Amino acid sequence: MRLLVTGGAGFIGANFIHYWLKHHSKDEIVNLDKLTYAGNLENLRSVEKHPNYKFMKGDICDGGDVAIAMHGVDIVVHFAAESHVDRSILGPAVFVMSNVVGTQTLLDAAVEIGVKRFHHISTDEVYGTLELGSKDTFNENTCYDPRSPYSASKAASDHLVRAYHVTFGLPITITNCSNNFGPYQFPEKLIPLAITNLLEEEKIPIYGEGNQVRDWLYVEDHCRAIDLVLRKGKVGETYCVGAQHEEMTNVQVAKKIVKLLGKDESSIEHVKDRPGHDVRYAMDSAKIRKELGWKPKYDFDTWLEKTVEWYKKDTLWWKHVKSGEYQEYYKEQYEDR
Ligand code: NAD
Ligand code: TYD
Numbered sequence: 001m002r003l004l005v006t007g008g009a010g011f012i013g014a015n016f017i018h019y020w021l022k023h024h025s026k027d028e029i030v031n032l033d034k035l036t037y038a039g040n041l042e043n044l045r046s047v048e049k050h051p052n053y054k055f056m057k058g059d060i061c062d063g064g065d066v067a068i069a070m071h072g073v074d075i076v077v078h079f080a081a082e083s084h085v086d087r088s089i090l091g092p093a094v095f096v097m098s099n100v101v102g103t104q105t106l107l108d109a110a111v112e113i114g115v116k117r118f119h120h121i122s123t124d125e126v127y128g129t130l131e132l133g134s135k136d137t138f139n140e141n142t143c144y145d146p147r148s149p150y151s152a153s154k155a156a157s158d159h160l161v162r163a164y165h166v167t168f169g170l171p172i173t174i175t176n177c178s179n180n181f182g183p184y185q186f187p188e189k190l191i192p193l194a195i196t197n198l199l200e201e202e203k204i205p206i207y208g209e210g211n212q213v214r215d216w217l218y219v220e221d222h223c224r225a226i227d228l229v230l231r232k233g234k235v236g237e238t239y240c241v242g243a244q245h246e247e248m249t250n251v252q253v254a255k256k257i258v259k260l261l262g263k264d265e266s267s268i269e270h271v272k273d274r275p276g277h278d279v280r281y282a283m284d285s286a287k288i289r290k291e292l293g294w295k296p297k298y299d300f301d302t303w304l305e306k307t308v309e310w311y312k313k314d315t316l317w318w319k320h321v322k323s324g325e326y327q328e329y330y331k332e333q334y335e336d337r
Helices: 011-023 041-047 063-070 085-090 093-113 149-168 190-199 219-232 250-260 286-292 300-313 315-321 325-334
Strands: 002-006 028-033 053-057 075-078 117-123 172-177 204-207 238-241 268-271
Touching: 002 011, 002 063, 011 028, 011 041, 011 219, 028 063, 041 053, 053 063, 063 093, 075 093, 075 219, 085 149, 085 325, 093 117, 093 149, 117 149, 117 219, 149 172, 172 219, 190 204, 190 250, 190 300, 190 315, 204 250, 219 238, 219 286, 238 286, 250 268, 250 300, 300 315
Parallel strands: 002 028, 002 075, 028 053, 075 117, 117 172, 172 238, 204 268
Antiparallel strands: none
């Protein structure tokens, strides 16, 4: 089997490549990645010489790059995207280009060569926001209501993927997952930003009151969910993937990280809120749990501890990532907040 993984040099894509080569070592993987600020070949250092792994630098919006990468491919696993809400507020255009036009370019090529499966990675953010304190959850039948340029571009890409299934008969599956965390996550997202800031004796910037709620999913649990959908999922179907650990606010998550790193709560700082900040996400993963037997391996605290340990050990990885472009972004995003 030959897989085309798009965005494999990013956080989830790289974890997925490690996972796949470990569990399906006979399969071939082509990783197509543009290496934007978020793409980092250091994430794949230990597999770069694997005989069944090949990296191709290219843009999913470029039909020529995509045609080369797609050659002989059986399964497409599509991660490549601009993925950070705050950056989509600073500059939406690239989100429409990579997330919408890029997905459509891949879909055209997938139809052309007749792939056996096109699996699209999406997000719970396409469903909008839930009321704080309610018991409501998102599921596969929830109406789309995206509220940021990021989630709007992901919603558009989901619609295209489904449209290509209906119109052209492309065998697709989609997973809409909740917030991932784990090794190799770019430190613009809350958990790695909090950990690495504390390791550098900086504070954790919490937007507004910090009472927002996310459904935190460890990246390896997510990779296992994608594996199950690829092997046992039904073509044309969508699966919601969220860990559904006990609900925690952003401040509670920050406090856990503070404790694990032996700091005190004065290292949490409240800053100006994000415009259009979604208040609460909660996934109902009953479908993938019942139909495919998926569940998270450990609880949130265990996975968070492992994650903190990884960032403590791999300081070179994040120190390198936090230099250069990151400094400019951090200044623009957090100065005067
Ligand atoms: P990431 O930002 O860490 O990585 C994205 C990767 O895509 C990078 O390697 C980047 O170089 C590549 N890329 C971007 N534009 C490209 C283009 N035009 N052509 C080729 N490559 C390009 O993202 P991530 O956190 O690993 O997210 C992966 C996918 O999962 C995305 O589709 C995202 O929307 C989705 N998702 C992420 C989360 C999360 O918590 N991180 C949650 C739900 C869904
Ligand atoms: P993030 O990791 O950016 O993911 P998303 O916005 O896709 O859910 O943010 C997770 C939560 O943490 C979200 O409610 C915004 C909040 N947050 C902060 O309070 N401070 C920060 O510096 C960041 C990056 C996020």
